Amino acid sequence: MTKMLNLKLKVWRQDGPDDAGHFEDYSTTVADDASFLEMLDYVNEQLIADNREPIAFDHDCREGICGSCGLMINGQAHGPQKGTATCQLHMRKFNDGDHITIEPWRAAAFPIIKDLAVNRAAFDRIIESGGYITVNTGAAQDANETPVPKEAADAAMDAAACIGCGACVAACPNSAANLFTSAKIQHLNLLPQGQAERFGRTKAMVETMEDYFGSCTNYGECQEACPKEISVDFIAMMNRDYAKSMIVNRRRLGERKVG
Amino acid sequence: MALELDAKVPPGPIADKWDNHKFDLKLVNPNNRRKFTVLVVGTGLAGASAAASLGELGYNVKVFTYHDSPRRAHSIAAQGGINAAKNYRNDGDSVYRLFYDTIKGGDYRSREANVYRLAQVSGNIIDQCAAQGVPFAREYGGLLDNRSFGGAQVSRTFYARGQTGQQLLLGAYQALARQIQAGTVELYNRMEMQDVVVADGRAQGITCRDLLSGEIVSFAGHAVLLCTGGYGNVYFLSTNAKACNVTATWRAHRQGAAFANPCFTQIHPTCIPPADEFQSKLTLMSESLRNDGRIWVPTEFDEQRAPGDIPESERDYYLERKYPSFGNLVPRDVASRNSKTVVDEGRGVGPLKNGVYLDFSDAIERFGAETIKARYGNLFDMYERITGEDPYKVPMRIYPATHYTMGGLWVDYNLMTTIPGLFALGEANFSDHGANRLGASALMQGLADGYFVAPATVPGYLAGLLGTPVMDTSDPAFTQTVAESQSRIDRLVGIQGTRSPDHYHRELGKLVWDYCGMSRNRTGLEKALAEIPALREEFWSDVRVLGNPGGFNQSLEKALRVSDFMEMAELKVADALQREESCGGHFREEHQTADGEAQRDDEHFAFVGAWEWGGPDVQHDAVLNKEPLEFENVQLTQRSYK
Ligand SMILES: Cc1cc2nc3c(=O)[nH]c(=O)nc-3n(C[C@H](O)[C@H](O)[C@H](O)COP(=O)(O)OP(=O)(O)OC[C@H]3O[C@@H](n4cnc5c(N)ncnc54)[C@H](O)[C@@H]3O)c2cc1C
Ligand code: SF4
Ligand code: FES
Numbered sequence: 001m002t003k004m005l006n007l008k009l010k011v012w013r014q015d016g017p018d019d020a021g022h023f024e025d026y027s028t029t030v031a032d033d034a035s036f037l038e039m040l041d042y043v044n045e046q047l048i049a050d051n052r053e054p055i056a057f058d059h060d061c062r063e064g065i066c067g068s069c070g071l072m073i074n075g076q077a078h079g080p081q082k083g084t085a086t087c088q089l090h091m092r093k094f095n096d097g098d099h100i101t102i103e104p105w106r107a108a109a110f111p112i113i114k115d116l117a118v119n120r121a122a123f124d125r126i127i128e129s130g131g132y133i134t135v136n137t138g139a140a141q142d143a144n145e146t147p148v149p150k151e152a153a154d155a156a157m158d159a160a161a162c163i164g165c166g167a168c169v170a171a172c173p174n175s176a177a178n179l180f181t182s183a184k185i186q187h188l189n190l191l192p193q194g195q196a197e198r199f200g201r202t203k204a205m206v207e208t209m210e211d212y213f214g215s216c217t218n219y220g221e222c223q224e225a226c227p228k229e230i231s232v233d234f235i236a237m238m239n240r241d242y243a244k245s246m247i248v249n250r251r252r253l254g255e256r257k258v259g
Numbered sequence: 260m261a262l263e264l265d266a267k268v269p270p271g272p273i274a275d276k277w278d279n280h281k282f283d284l285k286l287v288n289p290n291n292r293r294k295f296t297v298l299v300v301g302t303g304l305a306g307a308s309a310a311a312s313l314g315e316l317g318y319n320v321k322v323f324t325y326h327d328s329p330r331r332a333h334s335i336a337a338q339g340g341i342n343a344a345k346n347y348r349n350d351g352d353s354v355y356r357l358f359y360d361t362i363k364g365g366d367y368r369s370r371e372a373n374v375y376r377l378a379q380v381s382g383n384i385i386d387q388c389a390a391q392g393v394p395f396a397r398e399y400g401g402l403l404d405n406r407s408f409g410g411a412q413v414s415r416t417f418y419a420r421g422q423t424g425q426q427l428l429l430g431a432y433q434a435l436a437r438q439i440q441a442g443t444v445e446l447y448n449r450m451e452m453q454d455v456v457v458a459d460g461r462a463q464g465i466t467c468r469d470l471l472s473g474e475i476v477s478f479a480g481h482a483v484l485l486c487t488g489g490y491g492n493v494y495f496l497s498t499n500a501k502a503c504n505v506t507a508t509w510r511a512h513r514q515g516a517a518f519a520n521p522c523f524t525q526i527h528p529t530c531i532p533p534a535d536e537f538q539s540k541l542t543l544m545s546e547s548l549r550n551d552g553r554i555w556v557p558t559e560f561d562e563q564r565a566p567g568d569i570p571e572s573e574r575d576y577y578l579e580r581k582y583p584s585f586g587n588l589v590p591r592d593v594a595s596r597n598s599k600t601v602v603d604e605g606r607g608v609g610p611l612k613n614g615v616y617l618d619f620s621d622a623i624e625r626f627g628a629e630t631i632k633a634r635y636g637n638l639f640d641m642y643e644r645i646t647g648e649d650p651y652k653v654p655m656r657i658y659p660a661t662h663y664t665m666g667g668l669w670v671d672y673n674l675m676t677t678i679p680g681l682f683a684l685g686e687a688n689f690s691d692h693g694a695n696r697l698g699a700s701a702l703m704q705g706l707a708d709g710y711f712v713a714p715a716t717v718p719g720y721l722a723g724l725l726g727t728p729v730m731d732t733s734d735p736a737f738t739q740t741v742a743e744s745q746s747r748i749d750r751l752v753g754i755q756g757t758r759s760p761d762h763y764h765r766e767l768g769k770l771v772w773d774y775c776g777m778s779r780n781r782t783g784l785e786k787a788l789a790e791i792p793a794l795r796e797e798f799w800s801d802v803r804v805l806g807n808p809g810g811f812n813q814s815l816e817k818a819l820r821v822s823d824f825m826e827m828a829e830l831k832v833a834d835a836l837q838r839e840e841s842c843g844g845h846f847r848e849e850h851q852t853a854d855g856e857a858q859r860d861d862e863h864f865a866f867v868g869a870w871e872w873g874g875p876d877v878q879h880d881a882v883l884n885k886e887p888l889e890f891e892n893v894q895l896t897q898r899s900y901k
Contacts, residue, residue, distance in 0.1 A: 002535070002610065016810060033534040033647065041761070042537050048759040048814070053806045056813055058327065060500040062540050065425055066331045084644065092647050113471065114811040121448070124328050128440040132433035133392045137312040137710045138383070140390035144347065147401025148394075157394040157420055160429065164330055188392045 003032045005091055009043065010101045011055055017111050023101075032092040036079065037062060037069065039091055040102075057116040064088040064227060067163035070170065071116055072103040077167035077225035085165060085227035105170035109177070109212040120166050122212040123180060130204035131184045133193050152190050160187040161228045168222035168230075174214035179222035181209045182238035183230045189241055199245035206242050262517055262871050264886040267671040268372040273892050274354075277376045280672070281715050285722035292317035295721045296729050298465055298480035300452045300507055302329030304424075304702060305685025306486030307431035308709025309717075314438030316714060318721075321478060322435065322444055323467060325451040325502060325816075330432045333488055333500040334705065337424025338545055340408060340416035341702040343381040348405055352413040354378045359893055360411050361700060364590075365665070365693020366843035366859060367895050368520070370867070370888060372672060373690045380711040381703050385417055387710055391430040395419050408546070408698040416699045421545065421637055427702055431709070450476075451816065453744040454510045455483060455681060458736035462680035464729070466740050468748075470816065473809040475744045477737045479729040481721055482680045484713060485511060486705075489664035489686035491524065493824050493831065494776070495768025497661035498530060498543040504820035505827045508668050508687050516676040517869035517884060519689035520666035521827065522835035525696055525844045526777050527662035528594035531645055532614035541660040542645060544617075544638055546698055549587045549594070551622040551631065552655065554578050556606040556615050566608070566616055566654050577601060582901055590898075592695055592844050592857070595659035599777045602658070614656035623651065659777060663701060665692045665844065666834075669869040669886070673716035674708060677869075682717060684708035689867065694843025751818045752808045756801035760817040763798045767821070767828055770794065775832045780848040784836040788878050791832065795825040829877040830870055837883060840864045861895055 006029050014021030028046065030039045037059050044054035060068040064085040071086045073079035079089045094100065102116065110118040160183070168179035185205055188194035194201070216235065223232045269280040287295065295318050299310040302324040310322040326332060344357040357378035362369060385403070389395060396404040396418050405414040419426035438444040449470040456464045456477070464479035487507035491497040512518045529544045555576045557569055577597055579586045587594075598615050607613050623631050628651055632639070639650045646656070668676045668683035670690055675682050685705040692700065730736065774787035798821065806812045841850040841857035842864070850858045866885040873880030 031535050031537070034537055035539070035645075038537050038539050041539055045759055045761065048803055048805060051803075051805065054814060056811060060326070060331060060502050061333070061336045062501060063336055063542060065422065066333075066335050066500060067328075068326070068331050081644075088641075088644055090644065090647070117811065120327060124330075124436065124446075124448075127433060128436040132437045133390065134437065135387070135390040135434075136315045137308075137387060137434075137714065140383070140386040143345075143386045143389035143395075144402050146389070148397050149401050150397045150399050153394050153397040156392070157422075157426075160394050160419075160426060161422065163425075164328065187394065191392050191394065193390055193392050 003096070004029055005032055005094060005096045005098070007094065008099045010099065012103045013055070013115050014112050016114055021112070030091055034091050035062070035087065036073070036089040036091065037087050055116060056114040059087055062087040065163060067165040070105055070165045070167055072105065072170060074101050077105070077171040078227050083227060083229045085163070105166050107169045107175035109175065110166060110169065120164070123164055123166065123177070125212065126177070126181055126205055126208050127184060129208035130197070130201040131188070133188060134197060146192055148192055152192070156187050156190040159183040159190065159230065159234055162230055163228060165227060167225040167227060169213065171221040171225035172214070173219055173221065174217060176216040177209050177213040178216040178235045178238070179226060179230055179232065181205055182234040185241065186234045186237050189237070198241065199248040202238065202241040203245040206238065261882065262677055262869065262884045264517070264669065264677070264869055264884055265671060266370060266886060267673060268370070269672065273372060273375045276372055277379055284715060284719035287718045287722050287725070289317055291725060293319050295319060295724070296321065296480040297482050297484065297717065298323070298478055299484045299486060300465065301332065301486035301488065301685070301687070302326070302432070302435065303332035303334035303486060303488055303685060304428055304431055304705030305687070305709045306484070307332070307428065307435045308706050309484055309486060309684055309713045310444055311431060311434035311438050312710050312714040313717065314441070314443035316718070317443065320438070320444040321447060321480065323447045323450045323452055325449060325470060327448055329435055329446065329448070330429060332428060333503050334428045334702070335425045336500060337702055338421045338543070339547070340406060340418035340423045340699040341384070341427060342408070342415050342697070342699045343385045343417060343703065344378050344415060345382050345385060347403060348414045350413045352415050356413065357381060357415065361691065361697060362693070362893050363896070363898070364697040365695050366898065367693065367861065367865065367890065368523070368842055368867070368888065369691055369693035371890060371892055376712065377691050377704055377707050380707045383711060384703060384706045388427055388430050391434060393419060393426045393430045411697065424702060427706065431706070452487070452507045454740050455514045455678070456736050456740045457514045457678055458730065458734070460679060462678050463736060464732065466737070466744050468744070471811055473807070473812065475741045477732040477741055479732050479737070481724050481727070481729060482682065482717055484682045484684055484717070485668065485687050486684045486709065487687045489667065490827060491661045491664050493768070493828050494661040494772050495765050496533060496538060496541050496772070498527060498541050501540060504823065506820055506823045508683065509823040509827050511668060511676065511678065511681060513872050514678065515872065516678045516681060517669035517871055518666070518830060519669035519867050519869045520834065521831040521870070522775065522838055522845050523665035523694050523843065524661055525591065525663040525665060526595045526659045528591055528598060528659045529617065529657045530660035531642065532609060532611070532656055532658035534646070542641070543660070543662065544642060544655070544657060546591070548617060548635060548638060551634065552587065552617040552619050553621060554587050554615055554617055556601045556608060560605040562606070562608070566618070575601070575606070584901060590695070592846070595777050596846060598659055609656045614658045616654035617657045618654035619650060620654070663696055665689065665694060665696055669867065673719065674712055675716070675720065680720060682713060684713055694845055747819070747822070748808050748815065751802065751815065751822065752804050754800065754802050754804070756803045758801055758803060760802055760804065760814055760821050763794070763802060764817070764821045764824065766794055767791070767824060771828050771831065775835050778846040778848055779835050781836065784832050787832045788829065788836070791825070791829045798822065798825055826877055830881055833878045833881060834868055834870065837868060838864060856899070859897065
């Protein structure tokens with residue numbers, strides 16, 4: 001049966017990138033079968049009814065796959081439910097009378113756009129630096145000419161499941177993006193198709209990551225926060241490939257930066 | 260003024276049309292390609308693949324999306340898979356069979372030549388994606404795995420766990436990222452197209468609202484490709500992502516592009532029913548669940564007992580009863596309509612009496628919970644996350660929801676709209692699925708259009724413009740369009756009414772769902788045609804858009820989108836009224852067989868209904884143009900699933 005929850009919210013409001021920002025308090029009553037974002041929709045409808053500007057937050061699919069949503073809920077990236085993106089979190093995980101603090105991702109590489117919406121373009125820059133396999137449209141051979149061991153395909157898929165939400169960065173005390181970057185690198189590095197560019201890709205992506213994000217010191221908070229439960233093992237694999245790339249690339253490419 | 264709808268289907272046998280046409284199309288010399296600017300709007304499967312492929316060829320491409328990253332396009336949410344006529348299973352599949360299944364599944368309302376080409380390039384898509392590193396499911400020998408999907412008797416669906424759309428989109432996004440790095444493609448994110456600029460009889464560019472600064476900006480190009488997805492959110496509640504909208508295609512329509520078959524929408528039978536009035540969207544549960552789940556409702560009206568307490572004799576397994584040979588596996592439209600019938604009768608289940616049971620207890624008994632978990636574990640988890648109920652113990656509750664729109668901008672064989680230089684790809688066009696789309700065929704079509712069709716046909720158009728510079732964006736054609744976009748915004752912000760954009764979107768959605776949803780009749784459609792303009796007027800005098808229009812403003816974004824839905828909805832209903840037959844997803848109650856099945860009228864309605872914008876009184880001003888459909892390679896038959 002549906003239960004009604006009375007909630008006290010403390011929400012970060014910030015008018016723009018240069019505004020200092022502040023918390024505002026709201027109280028609301030919602031059904032426990034609402035999703036977390038439906039709760040915010042409802043608060044926004046109330047705000048509009050009161051002639052107050054609604055809270056800005058990014059979201060789109062509301063199915064945990066597009067990676068648009070992402071809120072710090074009581075200090076936890078994506079909130080209390082493990083392996084669950086903000087949009088999939090439902091209010092039945094909360095209790096009547098709860099106080100909930102809602103903040104945006106906080107990281108130097110993710111500047112705040114407004115309220116709870118941040119700019120995650122740095123992730124795209126990492127992909128552009130090498131997160132692909134070079135194959136022009138039309139140049140591919142029959143797909144079954146390159147068998148891929150099932151284990152490799154499965155492991156690549158585990159990495160490729162990353163939705164690019166940025167929770168790993170937000171949860172990391174160093175604002176490092178190693179979980180995201182390693183997932184993107186290992187998705188391709190684990191497949192036969194990805195071998196030709198393996199070391200060049202690793203070097204380029206790791207170095208672009210370092211241009212934007214902090215350094216990993218193995219806290220492991222990223223894996224805890226990740227809605228797709230991407231494993232930190234991929235970071236270890238990335239580090240190994242990166243170390244090799246220093247040798248392989250130097251020998252083969254004479255210190256040239258590859259991209 | 261009647262439009263000239265020349266589909267430009269090449270002559271010759273159907274199997275040779277595409278190859279011959281590619282040979283006949285004019286080419287652009289590699290050195291000249293960078294002199295052409297192509298604007299691609301949208302970065303879903305269709306847009307990302309088209310932009311990447313045109314960039315690789317050497318054109319100067321600009322790509323636009325309202326998302327923060329190209330990877331977030333709605334395509335990312337597709338679960339089930341992608342079809343291709345590879346015949347890796349040796350089970351009798353072929354290009355012809357995929358073509359035939361698609362034409363038949365679309366209830367004979369699509370154009371043969373386009374569908375044949377789709378089937379022809381389907382195999383290349385899989386090759387391309389595998390080479391890009393899409394982690395398709397594999398067998399132990401390392402070769403690609405397949406599953407079977409609704410409406411087909413062969414196993415031709417390729418998949419990547421339950422995240423096929425995500426993986427295909429990431430493949431296309433990565434190919435796009437490579438071109439961005441190479442400098443052939445320029446990315447404009449958080450940029451929402453507002454209008455198409457048409458001058459000298461062709462598309463010259465677009466205007467966009469920069470979602471961060473609020474500024475209206477112009478871009479000129481030699482060709483514009485709209486890859487902006489479907490209009491399912493006209494219903495407010497749908498399985499589409501929240502931001503999906505009709506603005507790009509609707510604005511193009513207002514500038515002269517014909518809008519085809521807007522009444523053709525697909526309602527998916529297995530979605531989770533709304534839980535309350537604040538429900539913001541609906542979640543699709545994979546169709547595959549119908550392989551093992553049995554659908555039923557209580558025989559009694561207003562049943563109060565829990566499902567487990569209802570004895571077998573008081574359950575109505577209505578699909579098994581009415582369709583003994585297909586049972587729970589009848590096609591999407593048949594399953595959806597039957598759910599509606601029993602819920603409307605008052606036999607719906609759940610707190611709001613708005614669903615039917617999908618029961619796995621027999622399957623669990625027969626195969627064991629472990630097997631069922633292996634098959635559907637992630638779906639069961641998703642269901643539990645949303646509803647708080649455990650489907651291993653209590654039957655799921657499901658209800659149909661809007662899922663896909665077959666209608667869209669009218670395009671010829673080259674995917675060009677009735678505005679020269681303006682192309683439409685993917686779900687945004689009407690081309691391949693007729694009145695109903697088969698499962699796993701939308702991903703195929705988006706990628707076929709983007710990787711293989713547009714990169715051949717767009718240059719054929721550009722070749723004729725060699726030596727013509729793009730129009731200067733200070734030309735009045737641009738500055739006037741910018742001024743119009745800006746004045747629409749000023750008007751919306753100036754209303755300062757009482758209700759939010761979402762309020763109006765919900766109201767509109769209810770009207771369209773009630774009268775132009777799963778089944779339609781003249782009285783209801785006429786009622787909707789009276790109520791939609793009234794609601795639109797109310798919207799334009801009472802909507803409340805708060806905040807600064809000169810900056811990031813999600814209320815304004817919504818209001819702009821809703822304002823276009825308000826017009827589009829009216830055309831959709833007018834189209835449904837005009838089509839006096841039942842076909843595919845369009846069921847007119849007046850046109851059914853004695854036992855309640857859809858009745859097509861091939862004599863009068865074997866045409867594409869291509870609407871021309873006439874003016875703001877949409878239902879009276881719009882002009883219907885007809886492209887007759889000719890079937891030379893398939894025999895028209897009535898579907899039967901008894
Ligand atoms: C839940 C779900 C599951 C599905 N599962 C399957 C499946 O298993 N198999 C299958 O074949 N199909 C499936 N489909 C259908 C399929 O996913 C879509 O039809 C297809 O992905 C559409 O791709 P697209 O490239 O045409 O458009 P979209 O992916 O919708 O992309 C539209 C793009 O246009 C941009 N855009 C739109 N308007 C503007 C504007 N005004 N300005 C700037 N940018 C704009 C958006 O930002 C976005 O980038 C599913 C659909 C849903 C809803
Ligand atoms: S690794 Fe996980 S937390 Fe990080 S971006 Fe990917 S899905 Fe999000
Ligand atoms: S809204 Fe798409 S992942 Fe949450």
